[in-house]
Every structure is written in structure tokens, then in C-alpha cells.
Amino acid sequence: MASTTAVQPGRIRILKKSSLRLPDSDQTAGPVVYWMFRDQRLRDNWALIHAVDLANRTNAPVAVVFNLFDQFLGAKARQLGFMLKGLRQLHRQIESLQIPFFLLQGDAEETIPEFLKECGALHLVTDFSPLREIRSCKEEVVKRTSVSLTVHEVDAHNVVPMWAASGKLEYSARTIRGKINKLLPEYLVEFPELEPPKKKWVGMMVDKVVVDWDSLIDKVVREGAEVPEVEWCVPGEDAGMEVLMGSREGFLTKRLRNYSTDRNNPVKPKALSGLSPYLHFGQISAQRCALEARKVRNTYPQAVDTFLEELIVRRELSDNFCYYQPQYDSLEGAWEWARKSLTDHASDKREHTYSLEQLEKGQTADPLWNASQLEMVYQGKMHGFMRMYWAKKILEWTKGPEEALSISIFLNNKYEIDGRDPSGYVGCMWSICGVHDQGWKERQVFGKIRYMNYAGCKRKFDVDSYISYVKSLVSVTKKKRKAEEQLTRDSIDHPKAN
Numbered sequence: 168m169a170s171t172t173a174v175q176p177g178r179i180r181i182l183k184k185s186s187l188r189l190p191d192s193d194q195t196a197g198p199v200v201y202w203m204f205r206d207q208r209l210r211d212n213w214a215l216i217h218a219v220d221l222a223n224r225t226n227a228p229v230a231v232v233f234n235l236f237d238q239f240l241g242a243k244a245r246q247l248g249f250m251l252k253g254l255r256q257l258h259r260q261i262e263s264l265q266i267p268f269f270l271l272q273g274d275a276e277e278t279i280p281e282f283l284k285e286c287g288a289l290h291l292v293t294d295f296s297p298l299r300e301i302r303s304c305k306e307e308v309v310k311r312t313s314v315s316l317t318v319h320e321v322d323a324h325n326v327v328p329m330w331a332a333s334g335k336l337e338y339s340a341r342t343i344r345g346k347i348n349k350l351l352p353e354y355l356v357e358f359p360e361l362e363p364p365k366k367k368w369v370g371m372m373v374d375k376v377v378v379d380w381d382s383l384i385d386k387v388v389r390e391g392a393e394v395p396e397v398e399w400c401v402p403g404e405d406a407g408m409e410v411l412m413g414s415r416e417g418f419l420t421k422r423l424r425n426y427s428t429d430r431n432n433p434v435k436p437k438a439l440s441g442l443s444p445y446l447h448f449g450q451i452s453a454q455r456c457a458l459e460a461r462k463v464r465n466t467y468p469q470a471v472d473t474f475l476e477e478l479i480v481r482r483e484l485s486d487n488f489c490y491y492q493p494q495y496d497s498l499e500g501a502w503e504w505a506r507k508s509l510t511d512h513a514s515d516k517r518e519h520t521y522s523l524e525q526l527e528k529g530q531t532a533d534p535l536w537n538a539s540q541l542e543m544v545y546q547g548k549m550h551g552f553m554r555m556y557w558a559k560k561i562l563e564w565t566k567g568p569e570e571a572l573s574i575s576i577f578l579n580n581k582y583e584i585d586g587r588d589p590s591g592y593v594g595c596m597w598s599i600c601g602v603h604d605q606g607w608k609e610r611q612v613f614g615k616i617r618y619m620n621y622a623g624c625k626r627k628f629d630v631d632s633y634i635s636y637v638k639s640l641v642s643v644t645k646k647k648r649k650a651e652e653q654l655t656r657d658s659i660d661h662p663k664a665n
């Protein structure tokens with residue numbers, strides 16, 4: 168194999184080497200398969216670029232497979248609908264590049280090795296996620312594959328590959344920032360164009376390439392109806408690019424100017440980029456967002472620097488935490504000082520305690536908190552500033568830090584369209600367990616964990632406006648849902664009229 172590659176070698180990890188000792192020129196014919204997991208896009212995707220490059224260098228055909236689990240960390244219609252509609256678009260677009268896309272369903276530990284065996288693949292390429300469920304699934308897949316297969320993992324999600332940025336658990340943004348910034352000249356570079364595959368995929372499993380997306384999406388949305396889809400967030404790569412830099416309401420084109428001043432004001436949600444759903448599902452590349460943001464830095468230096476701090480340093484710090492701290496979602500994963508302090512205060516008397524049901528329904532004595540909870544339930548995306556207040560109040564109102572953490576993660580993953588993300592686990596850990604933060608003045612219940620309260624919010628933004636903004640949002644959504652339900656009932660009662 169030629170030594171030059173389209174992808175920086177530091178972005179690729181070898182998870183398994185083939186035991187075949189053939190010269191590369193003889194390793195022809197066996198296809199390259201890209202098992203797409205976290206980076207569900209065609210454009211700006213290092214894993215796909217690597218898979219196609221590898222195929223072209225070994226004169227082999229290439230395919231993309233995606234495995235849809237029957238259940239994945241409790242995802243419901245809101246998240247699965249968004250994901251599958253994005254994949255439907257990707258399927259259409261990738262076929263025009265002559266790369267077949269296969270949708271497998273069931274346990275990836277079984278479907279992926281079976282697929283690889285059936286098509287006689289010699290190379291498997293996959294993208295990277297630090298989450299334990301994905302890592303252990305990948306380990307099992309690697310174990311179950313043939314000895315002749317090589318497996319490459321490409322970090323297509325982070326601007327600086329997680330393992331290149333740091334080989335250890337970082338203490339805070341302060342300790343990882345310099346390491347990331349030092350590597351940006353190497354990694355924050357323009358993407359090469361995706362080469363067309365030289366060798367065609369012919370004949371193999373062509374029956375599996377046909378996907379009835381509409382029926383599949385209908386089924387998944389029906390089964391996950393407990394948390395319905397949201398209309399405002401259009402799925403897919405094209406929509407993600409529109410949110411980033413569209414001419415009508417794009418973040419960089421129209422909204423960036425106020426990012427550094429208004430991003431902590433929940434009354435002005437449009438000041439935020441709104442990119443997290445696309446970043447979470449990999450429908451947009453963080454590297455593309457950073458490259459485009461840098462182009463307008465001369466005009467808005469402060470806004471761009473603040474955005475890049477969130478997009479690169481904070482987001483990639485979350486991947487670092489989840490990768491190097493196996494207990495990333497439990498009190499055990501907190502720093503020693505925080506664990507001790509929270510444990511010392513676990514039995515402090517709480518002014519209020521609420522059950523999961525009361526919290527889920529937004530039935531507390533705090534109208535600001537209730538509004539944030541309902542924003543998440545009905546809108547599917549709570550404002551970033553409110554997420555901190557929201558999680559900290561759960562610590563104040565539940566029996567202890569373990570319960571607070573598990574409730575906040577449960578609700579976050581259930582309702583947020585960007586849930587089940589390393590930034591979600593770390594957001595809850597930061598708010599409740601002081602991860603990546605420092606110790607503060609000791610107080611009841613919180614111990615040394617940073618405290619937030621209603622009065623502080625009142626000083627920062629117009630609390631009443633936020634509450635009425637959420638109220639009207641809930642009422643509009645409820646009306647729409649009622650009308651839709653009525654329409655469905657009518658079409659069942661009078662099928663001909665429709």
C-alpha cells in the first residue's frame with residue numbers, strides 16, 4: 168500500500184491487524200466496509216474519506232453500512248426520527264457517488280460480522296465514540312471477525328483526534344486547551360475532496376441495499392411516540408449546513424454577531440448556534456463549523472473565539488472525560504474533593520424534595536425551573552444556560568447526589584434531541600458533581616459544588632419573559648398535536664374522505 172494517505176495518520180487507530188501476510192498489491196478484491204455509527208454524513212467525513220482512499224489504494228470496492236439497534240439508550244421518536252430522516256437523505260446522496268449503503272437491523276455484534284463475512288471484506292473502517300456501549304459493541308464486533316480482517320478506527324468527530332489531544336483524563340478546560348490549540352495547525356485543515364470509488368461494488372447483497380425508509384420511519388415514530396418529534400429542527404446534512412451558514416437564518420451569516428454577549432440569555436435562544444442536534448448525530452462536522460467560523464473571525468473576533476472555545480475545547484473535553492473516566496455517569500467519576508463534599512452533605516435537610524414524576528411534569532414550586540423542564544419536553548432543546556440551573560436544582564431537590572445524577576441523565580437523554588452525548592453526561596457531571604470545575608464556598612446540600620439560584624438568574628436575564636416564552640411554546644405545541652391527533656382519528660373514521 169502506498170504510504171501517502173488522504174487522512175492524517177494521527178486520526179486513525181488500528182484496532183486489529185490482519186494476520187494475512189500478503190503484499191498489499193495482492194490484497195485485492197476484498198471490499199472495504201465503513202461501519203458508520205456516530206458520523207452520519209457524507210461531506211467532511213474523515214472515516215468515509217479513509218474508507219474510500221483505502222479501497223482505491225487496494226483496488227477494492229467500498230460500501231457503507233449502518234446498524235439500527237432495536238433499542239439504543241432509550242432513544243424515542245424525537246431522536247430516532249431525526250436520525251433516520253438524516254440517514255434517508257444520506258442514502259440518496261451517497262448512491263449518486265456509486266457507493267452502496269446498507270441498513271442492517273438488530274444487534275451490531277451479530278449483523279456487522281455477518282455482513283463482513285458475507286461480502287468477504289478485508290478492511291473495516293469505523294468512526295469513534297467514547298461511550299461505553301459503543302466501545303464494548305465495537306470490541307465484540309472486532310473479536311467476532313475473521314483473522315484476515317483489518318479494523319481501523321477514525322476519529323471523524325473531533326477536530327483534534329481524542330487520542331492525539333491527550334493520553335489521559337484531563338482535569339479541566341484549562342489543562343486541555345493548550346494541548347488542543349497546539350495541534351490545531353495540524354488538524355484544523357480543509358478536507359480533501361472525496362474521491363469517487365475506482366472499483367464498482369457489483370452483485371454482493373444487492374437485495375439488502377433497498378430500504379423502505381418511509382415504513383421504517385413510520386414504525387419507529389409510532390413506537391417511540393411517548394417523546395414525539397419536533398418540527399423546528401429539520402434533519403439532515405443539508406439542513407445542518409443551512410443552520411450553520413444559510414443565507415436566511417444561518418448562524419455564521421446572520422446570528423453570530425451576538426453570540427458572545429447573548430449566549431447566556433435564555434430569552435434569546437437564536438443567539439446560540441442551534442448546531443448541537445446536527446453535531447450529536449454527526450450530520451455536520453465540527454471541523455467544518457470551525458473552518459467556516461474562522462473565515463469570519465476578522466469581522467467578529469470575540470464571537471468566533473467564544474464559539475470555538477465551546478465547539479472545540481469544551482466539546483472535545485467531554486469526549487476526553489467519557490473516554491478516560493469509565494464512571495463518566497456516576498458519582499464515582501467525580502474528583503475526590505467533590506465526592507467527599509457531596510457525600511458529607513448527602514443527608515442535609517432539603518427545603519423541597521420532588522419525585523421523578525413531579526420533576527418530569529415540571530411540577531415544582533419554582534416557575535423558572537418548570538419552564539426549563541417544559542422547554543426540554545416540548546421543544547426538545549433546553550437553552551444552554553438553563554441546563555446548568557436545571558441540573559443543579561435537581562441536586563437541591565432530590566434525596567442525594569446519586570439520585571440527582573441519575574434523574575438528570577435520564578431526563579436529559581429522554582427529551583433532549585441532542586441527548587446521549589458525551590457533552591450531556593459531562594454537563595450533568597459538571598452541574599451536580601463539579602467535574603471540570605473548582606470547589607466553591609461550602610454550603611448546605613451542595614457542599615463545595617458551584618451553586619446557582621433563582622435570584623442569580625433574575626439578575627442575569629428577564630426570567631418572566633423566559634417563562635412566558637415557554638408557556639406560549641407549550642400551548643402552541645399542544646394545539647398542534649391535538650389538531651394532528653384529530654386528523655388521524657378522522658382519517659381512521661372516514662378513510663374515503665381523506
Ligand SMILES: Cc1cc2nc3c(=O)[nH]c(=O)nc-3n(C[C@H](O)[C@H](O)[C@H](O)COP(=O)(O)OP(=O)(O)OC[C@H]3O[C@@H](n4cnc5c(N)ncnc54)[C@H](O)[C@@H]3O)c2cc1C
Nearest residue numbers: 439440441442443477478481482551554585586590591594
Ligand atoms: C446539564 C447539562 C446537560 C447538557 N446536555 C447536553 C446534551 O445532551 N448534548 C449536548 O450536545 N450538549 C449538552 N450540554 C452542553 C450544552 O449545553 C449544549 O451543547 C448547548 O446548549 C447546545 O446548544 P447549541 O448548539 O445551540 O450551543 P452553542 O452555544 O451554539 O455551542 C456550539 C456547540 O459547542 C458545544 N458546546 C456548547 N456548550 C458546551 C458545553 N458546556 N459542553 C460541551 N460542549 C458544548 C456543543 O457541541 C454546541 O453544539 C449540556 C450541558 C449541561 C449543563
